[in-house]
Every structure is written in structure tokens, then in C-alpha cells.
Amino acid sequence: MGAQKKSASTVAARTSDDPEELARVPLQAVLLADSFTTKFRPITLERPKVLLPLANVPMIEYALSWLESVGVEEVFVFCCAHAKQVTNYLQSSPWFSQPNFSVATIESHNSVSAGDALRLIYERNVIHGDFILISGDTLSNMSLTRALQEHRERKKKDSNAVMTMVIKRSKLSPVTQQSRLGTDELFMAIDPDTKQLLFYEENTYHLKGTLSLDKTLLIDNPSITLHNDMQDCFIDICSPEVLSLFTDNFDYQHLRRHFVKGLLVDDIMGYKIYTHEIHSSYAARVDNYRSYDTISKDIIQRWTYPLVPDVLLLGSSATKLEREGIYRAYEIVQSRSAQIGPLTVIGNNTRIGNNTTIANSVIGKGCSIGSNVLIEGSYIWDNVTVEDGCQLRHSIVCDGVVMKSGSVLSPGVVLSFKVVVGQNVTVPTYSKVSLLLQPTKQDSDEELEYADNNSDVEASSIAGTHNNLNGELTSDLSEMQGSATEELGSGGVGYIWSICEGASEEEWRHSIAPVPAEKLVELSQTMDDDLDFSNQDGNAPASSGELKPGGVSDSDDEDGDANNDSAYFEKEVVFQYSIAYKDVFPIFLNNTANFSLQVEATFLRAVHENVKVDHVILEVNSLKLSYNMEFAACAGAIFYSMLKLVLGTPYNSSAELYNAVINVINTWQRLLKSYLSGKDEEIEIILKFEEMCSESAKELSPLFTKILCLLYDKDMISEDAILDWESEKKYAEESDRVFVKQAEKFLQWLREASEEED
Structure with a gap:
């Protein structure tokens, strides 16, 4: 059945003379028959996605054919939505009678995510060694030999190497890649020497051109390679620990957004994810209607051979x-x-x-x-x-x-x-x-495809007429x-x-209809406008660039020449060193953000090295001229740096935190006052403070009014600036008036005092 099967002896991981390998368990796979999304509605309200035809062959056939061809011997098909349809299809197919290839189903009607599925598989105790994790809507013709060997060799050296993720480089521009598959942009950071995955972020386009990396990521790694030209193939080689990690962390629901990103930021347990890049092989996932169309055409054009219609x-x-x-x-x-x-x-x-x-x-x-x-x-x-x-x-x-x-x-x-x-x-x-009828309540994409159905009645026949x-x-x-x-x-x-409210963009992005020309132009122009900057030499790294201490290197293009289609990413991210502070800072796509980072580095160095205020003022002035900044930007950056210093000071209560604020303001008020030349700069301080309390420094939120009073008492912010700030917020949305309401009594006192003075 299916593609030509390779002999199990060709799998490198099984040719070892290691006694542990000789006593191996069969290579196993977990196939998730549910996508746990609603992107294929209304179709998937009636038939499970893995049984939808792809070039007249149910999707699950491609996945099973590939697993058989790479030497997998046991497959556990996990199904939730329309589980009976999947089970009946497999039982009536030749897969249940294949020699040296067993297929078993695990049914659940309570699992609402991939995390729930893997927790149930762990409870069943059916996985006894390394296993392949794949979704039933994934298609590939790659060989697993090398990837398996690399995974097992790493695991011998480091027990924390629990997962190897298969990725593929795209030679298309990010705009073209997204319009081809209907997917969001993917940004990865990878150690070029070990291939360890260090950073994983989807949907960066919707962040409107802003992407930040933790500075410790660059401090802890001598060099990293940045990519937004990689495609996640959704094929993972996992150690058994992956199942136990899902069981120990019930907040892990999504495989990428929760599990992968959770492991990348967890510095306690130390678990690691590595990547395996494929080059000439094919691998892709049917994520939406547009990728359904694209992958169907790839099958017809035989990029997926031997998984093609005349073979399957x-x-x-x-x-x-x-x-x-x-x-x-x-x-x-x-x-x-x-x-x-x-x-x-x-x-x-x-x-x-x-x-x-x-x-x-x-x-x-x-x-x-x-x-x-x-x-x-x-x-x-x-x-x-x-x-x-x-x-x-x-x-x-x-x-x-x-x-x-x-x-x-x-x-x-x-x-x-x-x-x-x-x-x-x-x-x-x-x-x-x-x-x-269209469901009245639109489910999130994490909910089951049958969530709006009261029953899970199987279709009479996948090949028949569905009575x-x-x-x-x-x-x-x-x-x-x-x-x-x-x-x-x-x-x-x-x-x-x-069309649901707010889903108009998804309609054309995920549709099989060609992307409208005006949308492509709009997308390209938007990205160019948001990301229009270059580094100090007038150049920027290509879509895959390696960063090392000492500067930014050129990308190592697969064909030896830079890809002109990567122009979008060439404007996306540049890194440079702050030699004085011995740290690495990402440029956040505009001079203002980069200037703020440089001011923060200068300020922190002044704190740690007891630099005099006058010398700090000279350095900030130098940065101001270099970046062509206004006094308001200088004041905002310095105030931000002062509060960041406060948050880095140990405290056990709000009172201690407020005392720390007083100490920092008393110490550095002359520096800040040097850039408070008028009311505009003072309002900038309030807006910066408000922004921090809402986002990056929520610990200071309860102290907003007290700190505002402190700045007023220290003659750093005038009465007019505070009242103008209140006036600007008068017609703002309620969510933007939180701190105005919090400071209402203080504002009322200022208004009354002003009237009395008049």
C-alpha cells in the first residue's frame, strides 16, 4: 500500500552495535488525526479533515504512506472529531493488514487540543522510545535516516535534547511565501554550530514590523543564525520525555505556541529543541484552503514523488x-x-x-x-x-x-x-x-471541529454519498x-x-482564490514602510544571517548568491554591540527604539561604574546628535531607564518599591531635568510612565498616582503638563483612561488649586 517502502535496515539509528540499540523497541509514530482548528469549516463539521481528498486521495493516506516508507513500524492514530469515521475508514483499508506496519486508533471525545491528546497517549503507556510526531494533514517524502541518527546521537550526549524539529528553507520572499501557503510569517533563531533552536515566533507580520529578542539570548550564545526564510514542516522526532512534559504542564495546549516556546524560555529544566533542515525533499502541511490548493498543485507537478496520484x-x-x-x-x-x-x-x-x-x-x-x-x-x-x-x-x-x-x-x-x-x-x-446553519458562536481555533454539533454521527462511506x-x-x-x-x-x-467580524483579511489570505493584486501591493508596501531602515554601513543582513561578536555577517545562501526576493527581511533586523556595556541590542526597526536602548546602556553603565552626571549628560548628548533625536526622546529614554533600574532592585512590598523610586529619582533628577526643557518633554514623561505601567512594568501600576505626585513635588513635571495630559485623554477609550481615573483626586486638587490661584 502506498509509496515504496525502504528496508528497516536502511535506518541508520538501527545499525548501531550498541547493546541498547540492539535491544531497541520498534520505531513508533503518533499521528494526530485532528487539526484542532476550524479553518476548514463548514466542511469539517461533516467530515474529519484527514479524510478530505487531496488530489483524489484522503490526506491521511499521504501521512501513513510516508511513515511506512521511512521504516516506522507502529502508528497510533489519535482522533477526536468524527472519530468513528476515521476508525471505520482505517479498518476497511489495507493499512490494518500491512506486514511489519501496524496501525491502531486511540479515540477521545474530551480532548480539545494537541496537548490533551499527548497527555492521553502518555496515560495509555503505548510509547516506549523515540517516536515521530506528525499531523494527519502533513505530507512529505523526506528520508528520516539522518534526522533520526542526529537525534539519537544528541540524546546520548545530552539527555535534555528531547526534540528535533524538521524545517525547510524557502527561496521565496516572505511576502511570496505567505501568499503561497496562506501562513503567517515565521521567525527563528538557530545556533549555526549545534542546530539548537533558540527562538521561535509566528505571526511577526501582525506585530507590525516589531520583533524583540531577549538580550540574554545573544549573551549566552557566541553566534546565532536568524531566519525568516524557514518553513516549519510540522514533523518532529520526539523523546518519550515530551509526553511527560505535556502531562506535567497542563497549560501546554498548542504544540508550537505553548510547548515549543515554553521550552525555549524555561531555563530551569534545561530541555532543548534542535532542528534538522531538509533541502531537496518535500514537506508541507495543509493548514488552510490556500495551502490545500498549493500542495495539491505540488502533488500534480510531482514534487512529492512517490506520493503522487498514479502511485497512490x-x-x-x-x-x-x-x-x-x-x-x-x-x-x-x-x-x-x-x-x-x-x-x-x-x-x-x-x-x-x-x-x-x-x-x-x-x-x-x-x-x-x-x-x-x-x-x-x-x-x-x-x-x-x-x-x-x-x-x-x-x-x-x-x-x-x-x-x-x-x-x-x-x-x-x-x-x-x-x-x-x-x-x-x-x-x-x-x-x-x-x-x-452557521454556528452562532464562533469557536477559537483551538476548539474541536465538532464543537457545534450535538452528535458525532459517522458518514456512511468516505467513498460513497454520505446519506x-x-x-x-x-x-x-x-x-x-x-x-x-x-x-x-x-x-x-x-x-x-x-463573513465573521474581523475575518475579512483571513478570507483572502486563506482562500484558494488568487491573492488580489492590490492586496499583494498593499502587503509589500506596508512591510517596506514599516521596515525601512538599514544599518550604519547602508547594508542589512539577508533573510538568513549569522550574528557573531564583532559585527553582522552576510548570510550563507544555499546557492551561493543572495536572493533578491529577500529584500523584505533585509530591512527587518540589525544587531550591533554596545562595547561599553558589553551587551548586544536589537534595533527595533526605527531610530527611536534603538536610541532608547543605547541610552539605557549608557545609564546602566553610569550606575555600575559611578560615572558623574555631567559625563552622562555628555554621552546622552552625543547619542542625541548621532540619532538626530529631540529632547522629548531623551527625557523619555532616561526616565524609562531609571524605572528599569528600580525594578531591578529587590523589594518585598509596595512601600519598599516606592522608596526605591524615591532613591533613584533623588540620585538622578539632575540628569532627567537636563532634558525637561518644556511642557512637551514633561508630557512625554507621563506618557512613557503610563505605557510602562500598562505593559512592561505593571508592578508600578498601583503606585502611578504617588509617583506622579513625587515628580510634581520635585518640580520635574509642572501642573500645566499634568492637566494637559488629562485633557488629551478626555475623549480616549476607557482602556486608555485607566490612570487618569486612578489619579482623579490628585487631578481634582490641581484644578482647584489652579482656580484658587487665578
Whole structure:
């Protein structure tokens, strides 16, 4: 079954003469059949994601075929949503009778995350050694030999090396990569010598161009390589300790956002994650509709060989490969006048009418395609009826759908199971249509796909017509026609889901429709505007750059030449040393933030080395001229540094913390006053203080009013500045008026004193 299997003897980790290796346990794998997301709704309300067809083959087949080919002997398939469908599919498939390859299912109806799944697997005590952790929507043709060997050798030397993450370098620009897969940007920091993962951050674009690294990351590592050109393949080699770590930490839910990032910042236990980079092999995960489209095209173009339709589709569904990447089943009926374009798959027992054009699409089995139909860049699943004169562009059409004559699907449309589109109806762009009503409560992406269903009724057959969908579909179609929405026309059956508030961006990012040209331009311009800076030499590191003491080195490009598409990252992050303070500071994408860091370094050095205030003023003035800063920026940076010094002082109560503030202000007030030349600078101090209390120094929040009074008493902030600050906040949102309300009594006293003075 599936791809060609390699002999287990080819796995390097099993060729050792070590007695412990000779007494090895079978190589095991955990396959998560749930994605624990809602990105494939409404489809996944009726069928589990791993059983959705990818080039006419259920996704889980690709994952199991790969695991078998790399020498895995035992696979535990963990399933929650629609677990019965997954279990029945596997039991009726050849996988349950494969020699030297056992597949067992573990069902749970209470797990709502990958963390819950791994905790349950730990309780079952079925994993007895290193194992492969993979999601059922992941596809790869890589060899595991070297990665397994590296993982086990590291584990022998360091018992804390508990995980190896497979990654792949992208030669595309971050903008192109995101638009190709619909994913968020990924930023990694890796030790170039040991390949240890040091930093992992998703979604950096939505941070609006700001990314900060802990200074200790660079202090503790002599050199690191920075990447935003890496793709996480979601294939992990794990030691058994990974399961126990999930059990010991119940706040670990998401594999990346919680577990990986949790281990990277945990300096107590000392567990480590390493990376293994693949080069010529393929690995990707179907995360959303856009990546579904992209990976389908990669399969058709044979980047995933041997995981391709003519190898995986066997038996009565046998498919032959023709010129221009056309895969055609042997038993189809096609009109002579029909045109089948390149990169197209046609399933078994499908009928295609006169003058119909199909290109860059996948057609399932048992479909009836009428005459004068245009299908472009679309995915038509099984037993679909498309009547004469229909047009489908960049859409997904699930099993049993009926499109009546003249109907049109605009780009990005998803029609779930058994939907009926009325005659001459045009379904709007990005619409999602289902026989199920749209859930009134939108789940977070961590919740189960069946969260809105009251039952988990299995589909009658994955290959069949799905007579039973779930408890909400017990009425027959004749009853549903009476409640059809007007958008689907006369005889239409189904509901068009509305786009959720705040989800408009996700629609085009995750859709299989091409990214609108204006969105690509907007995305590129936004990134360029936010990240428009360079280092002091006029250059910046490429998308993969190694940082070492002494400066910034050029990236080590895989092909020997810098990739011009990496221009975005070339503006993203630059590092430099503060020689005086012997520390490394990231430039936060603009002069102001970098200036603040330099002032902080100067101030801390002055504290530790007892530098006189006059000398500190000279150094700050030098930085001010160098960065072309105003007095307000100097005052804000100095005040920030003073409070950071306070927070670094041990204290046991609010009273002790306030006393520490008094001591620091008394010691350094002359330095701060040197840059308080007017009301604007004084207001900057209040705003900086307010920002710190809200974000980085919440310990000072209860003391906001007392410290504000202290600054007033010391003649550092005037009455006019404080009242103007209050006035500026008058029409602000409630969340921005927290400290105004806290200081209300003090503000009232100032207003009354001002009136009396007048």
C-alpha cells in the first residue's frame, strides 16, 4: 500500500552495535488525526479533515504512506472529531493488514487540543522510545535516516535534547511565501554550530514590523543564525520525555505556541529543541484552503514523488499520467470536443460533456460534468453534478453537490456536502455554503471541529454519498428546500455563511482564490514602510544571517548568491554591540527604539561604574546628535531607564518599591531635568510612565498616582503638563483612561488649586 517502502535496515539509528540499540523497541509514530482548528469549516463539521481528498486521495493516506516508507513500524492514530469515521475508514483499508506496519486508533471525545491528546497517549503507556510526531494533514517524502541518527546521537550526549524539529528553507520572499501557503510569517533563531533552536515566533507580520529578542539570548550564545526564510514542516522526532512534559504542564495546549516556546524560555529544566533542515525533499502541511490548493498543485507537478496520484491510486481507481501533467482514470467518458488542460486530475467513472474546458483542476470520481462548462483552478470532489453552462473558478465543491444550469461560482467559493445551487445563480466571492446553519458562536481555533454539533454521527462511506452526515441533518432535502436562502435561487438548498467580524483579511489570505493584486501591493508596501531602515554601513543582513561578536555577517545562501526576493527581511533586523556595556541590542526597526536602548546602556553603565552626571549628560548628548533625536526622546529614554533600574532592585512590598523610586529619582533628577526643557518633554514623561505601567512594568501600576505626585513635588513635571495630559485623554477609550481615573483626586486638587490661584 502506498509509496515504496525502504528496508528497516536502511535506518541508520538501527545499525548501531550498541547493546541498547540492539535491544531497541520498534520505531513508533503518533499521528494526530485532528487539526484542532476550524479553518476548514463548514466542511469539517461533516467530515474529519484527514479524510478530505487531496488530489483524489484522503490526506491521511499521504501521512501513513510516508511513515511506512521511512521504516516506522507502529502508528497510533489519535482522533477526536468524527472519530468513528476515521476508525471505520482505517479498518476497511489495507493499512490494518500491512506486514511489519501496524496501525491502531486511540479515540477521545474530551480532548480539545494537541496537548490533551499527548497527555492521553502518555496515560495509555503505548510509547516506549523515540517516536515521530506528525499531523494527519502533513505530507512529505523526506528520508528520516539522518534526522533520526542526529537525534539519537544528541540524546546520548545530552539527555535534555528531547526534540528535533524538521524545517525547510524557502527561496521565496516572505511576502511570496505567505501568499503561497496562506501562513503567517515565521521567525527563528538557530545556533549555526549545534542546530539548537533558540527562538521561535509566528505571526511577526501582525506585530507590525516589531520583533524583540531577549538580550540574554545573544549573551549566552557566541553566534546565532536568524531566519525568516524557514518553513516549519510540522514533523518532529520526539523523546518519550515530551509526553511527560505535556502531562506535567497542563497549560501546554498548542504544540508550537505553548510547548515549543515554553521550552525555549524555561531555563530551569534545561530541555532543548534542535532542528534538522531538509533541502531537496518535500514537506508541507495543509493548514488552510490556500495551502490545500498549493500542495495539491505540488502533488500534480510531482514534487512529492512517490506520493503522487498514479502511485497512490491503485485498483479500480488506477490513474495514468499523460503529457502536461494530466492524470486520467481509465474508466471515464469524455466528449471529443471537451478540452482537458494541463495539471488536471480526472477521477474514475466521471462523464464530461461537449465543449467543456477543464484546466488546473481536480475532478473526483462519479461526477457528471455537462456541456459548455468552464472549470478552472477548482476542486470537484465525488459524485458532483455540474449541469450545462456552469462556470467554476478557484472553488471547492464537496461530495454530492448539484449545480444547476448556468450557475456560477466566483473565486474562493466553498460548497459543502450536498448543497444545491439554483439555475443561473452566481455565488459571491469567498462564500461558504452548507446545509448546516452557521454556528452562532464562533469557536477559537483551538476548539474541536465538532464543537457545534450535538452528535458525532459517522458518514456512511468516505467513498460513497454520505446519506448520514450528523444529527443536524436528519431532515431530507425536500424539507430543506423550503428554507433555502434567496442567494441560492429557486430550488437551491443550503445556507450562505456570513463573513465573521474581523475575518475579512483571513478570507483572502486563506482562500484558494488568487491573492488580489492590490492586496499583494498593499502587503509589500506596508512591510517596506514599516521596515525601512538599514544599518550604519547602508547594508542589512539577508533573510538568513549569522550574528557573531564583532559585527553582522552576510548570510550563507544555499546557492551561493543572495536572493533578491529577500529584500523584505533585509530591512527587518540589525544587531550591533554596545562595547561599553558589553551587551548586544536589537534595533527595533526605527531610530527611536534603538536610541532608547543605547541610552539605557549608557545609564546602566553610569550606575555600575559611578560615572558623574555631567559625563552622562555628555554621552546622552552625543547619542542625541548621532540619532538626530529631540529632547522629548531623551527625557523619555532616561526616565524609562531609571524605572528599569528600580525594578531591578529587590523589594518585598509596595512601600519598599516606592522608596526605591524615591532613591533613584533623588540620585538622578539632575540628569532627567537636563532634558525637561518644556511642557512637551514633561508630557512625554507621563506618557512613557503610563505605557510602562500598562505593559512592561505593571508592578508600578498601583503606585502611578504617588509617583506622579513625587515628580510634581520635585518640580520635574509642572501642573500645566499634568492637566494637559488629562485633557488629551478626555475623549480616549476607557482602556486608555485607566490612570487618569486612578489619579482623579490628585487631578481634582490641581484644578482647584489652579482656580484658587487665578
